[in-house]
Amino acid sequence: MNNSNKNKLFTAHCDKYGILPNGELFDLNSIKTRRNNNISIFGASGAGKTRSFVIPNILSAVNSYIVSDPKGNLYAQYADLMRKNGYKVIHIDLIHPESSDKYNPLCYVHDSDDACKLATQIVNLGYGGAKGTTDPFWDRAAELLLKSLIGLVMEDCLEVEHSINSISELLTKIEFEDDEEFSLNNSELNRIFERHASRYRKPFENSWAYDQYLKFKATPPRTLACIIITIQAMLGPFSSKGLNKMTSGLETIDLKAIGREKTIVFLGISDTDRSKDLLANIFYSQAMNELCNYADYKCKDSRLPVPVRFILDDFGTNCRIYGFENMISNIRSRDISAALILQSEAQLKHGYGESSHTIIDNCDTIIYMGGNDVQTAKMISERCNQPLQKILNMPIGTNWTFRRGEQPKYSETVDLSEYRIVEKGYRQKTG
Structure with missing residues (x-):
């Protein structure tokens, strides 16, 4: 792209456009383009990836945004500017939870279906974001226990605080005995139920919670002990003072409001400490579900008044959205889209298994900025009909852009230093 065209693009009014790493704008009106905005x-x-795509698209100030923020740098650098642009800024800080805005996952458990979703998600993701087991019996038993405990909170049990840490504390109210005849009947947990x-x-x-508990009580004693200890390990990070304060009580952010008014949510999560991945994954899943339900039942034509874009760094690992492979096929109609930032196709497959192909197939824009993974390079080689060696040896600072309905484009990646930040988005740097 020559400089005159680039000037024209970046001095245009950006209210309806996203920005690609090659410097081009793309129309975000998915009805008009008949493309989804998933990338x-x-x-x-x-x-x-961050300098040429994430930051420019945040600062274009077009939609509402939910942004994965490894290390917390994006919040530190751009929160004030977004406030000046009229945005409500929310900071979910899992790196320093004691200074975070409040987020209590249990406030979004409205009925037994929500309780089942949350219990299944915790078991499927397991400790540290990795699936805990391949044993279906163990999974179902663990889900029954979690459903019953989450149900206590949902049904406003007088003896349970409104926090995930309280669920973990309930599990300590069982005294195990080295006895094959041991049962839950003599435990304090049984008396609470x-x-x-x-x-x-x-x-x-x-009581739905009590019904789930009765089903769980049939679990053999030795299996019961294993399940309880494992769930305590999964929920262990919530016992820290910072996370317990952040996730307790009835005060929490309004996820539906993100689709009503211009909002940016920075979710700060460490790229080296994986202990809080479970909470990050719960947040993304609940945000997606709450926005979809709000669009379906409260919004005209089932479309959000303010479109929401998820910009998800490290998507294959710490941005695991439970059920996302199904959601991505349908979020376009609600004016929701996702930008999935990855190092390789293998990373996506590690997080989503065979569903990774479904996710890629539902992205009408694919961008490749170089790398050493051969499988990803093969995918790009086939898409652009170029030799594999040429893809693997791409010069640094270049990219391939694929848009459904267009020929592939090979371009230089825009250097962020060529642009200056203004009160209303990005413009070409002058002078």
């Missing part, structure tokens, strides 16, 4: 970006560390069931008063309805 997969592949590139090795240092390829410029029975007291709750006796107090629960709804016409023609028993």
Whole structure:
């Protein structure tokens, strides 16, 4: 792209456009373009994914944004500027949770379906974001226990605080005995459930939490002990003072409001400490579900008043959205889109298995910024009909851009230093 065209693009009013790493703008009106706005970006560390795509698109101040923020640098550098642009700024800080805005996942458990989703997500992701087991019996039993404990909070049990840490504390109310005849009947947890069931008063309805607990009680004693210890390990990070304060109580951010008013959420999560990945993954999943439900039941034509873009760095590992492979096929109609930032196709497959192909297929824009992974290079080689060796030896600072309905484009990657930040988005640097 020559300089005159680049000047024209970046001095244009950007209210309806996103920005590609090659400096081009793309129309975000998915009804007009008949494309979705989902983007997969592949590139090795240092390829410029953040500088050429993430930052320009945030500062274009077009939509609402939910942004993965490794190390917390984006919040530190751009939060004030976004406020000046009229944005509500929310900071979910898992690096320093004691200074974070409040986020309590249990506030978004409205019914038994939500309780089931959260319990299944915790078990499927397991400790540290990795799936805990391949044993279906163990998984179902663990889900039953978690459903019952989450249900206690949902049903406003008088003996349970409104926090995930309280769920972990409930598990300590079981004293294990080295006895094959051991059962939950003599535990304090059993007494809590029975007291709750006796107090629960709804016409023609028993306590759902108690029903799940009764099903779990049939678990063999030795399996029961293993399940409880493993779930305590999964929920262990919530016991820290910072996370317990951040995730407790009824005060929490309004996820639906992100689709009503211009908002940017910075989710700060360490790229070296994986202990808080589970909470990050719960947040992304709940945000996606809350926005989809809000669009479906409260918005005209089931489209959000303010479109929401998820910009997700390290998507294959710490941005695991439970059920995302199904969601990405349908979010376009709600004016929701996702930019998935990855180092390689293998990284995506590690996080999503065979569903990784579904995710890529539902991105109408794919960007490749170079790397050493041969499988990713093969995918790009086939897409642009170029020799594999040429793709593997791409000069640093170049990229391939693929847009459905267009020929592939090979371009130089825009250097962020060529542009200056203004009150309303990006413009070409002058003088």
